[in-house]
Amino acid sequence: MATKKTTREEPDTGAQPTGTMAPAPPGDLAVRAGEDPWTPEEVAEARAGLAAEADRLREEISAAEEALTGLMRDSGDGAGDDQADTGSKNATREHEMALATNNREMLYQTERALGRIEAGTYGLCENCGNPIGKARMQVFPRATLCVDCKQRQERRF
Template sequence: MTLVFPETRTQDIRTALLGRREELESEYTATVAEMTLAGVVDAGDDVADLGTKAFNREQEFALAVSIRNRMDQVDRALERLDAGHYGTCETCAGEIPVARLAAFPSVTLCVACKSRSESRY
């Protein structure tokens, strides 16, 4: 079953998703820029400084990957909106509650399927 949203609602969803995509893009760009600046090794660095810089780079890299994953989720939600599958669970094809979509516009799984996927890890 696919949720059918009125055209104005679809446009509101698209606008919200595109706005979120822009926010994430800015955050990603800033994070990557910080990574390139923070990775510079100074000739005066001792072992502790190098370790701290390596740790910080790993943290920034993990943050960048997380932001990139969220951007991909938004992109997938936009594709599903265009294809008419927005609001339908990717796993069970059940309807995702509107309240869940309002809270997490890029969500692609219903609560039950999301819970099952997380319990596997």
């Protein structure tokens, strides 16, 4: 099968679909040369996996925020704590904040991927516009860059 390449008139903002937009037909999603087109079952599986991941991340964010609230509430209750206790509380609080921040970023990426499925841009590299590859998308469904662009990005940092 030939490489399918589409152009976007509007930049992908990652916005959630409004519900009025019809999902792109599965066969219209980008694939690389030699790959079979997306089947309705494969698209449904990707969508379901991303939706489950989004639900899991929301739960983890909620739990982390509750833990942070408890840590912040108890932070003023350090009378009599030695430096090690204070340091331990600070490290725990910073760890919880880092986990919550990481989960928020993963949730953002997951929701963007769901929006890209609905918009029909799922599987297109955001940098060069070429297909990322169906196999790569099935392994890493939040991918936004093809392998070449991802390698170039990683070399810069």
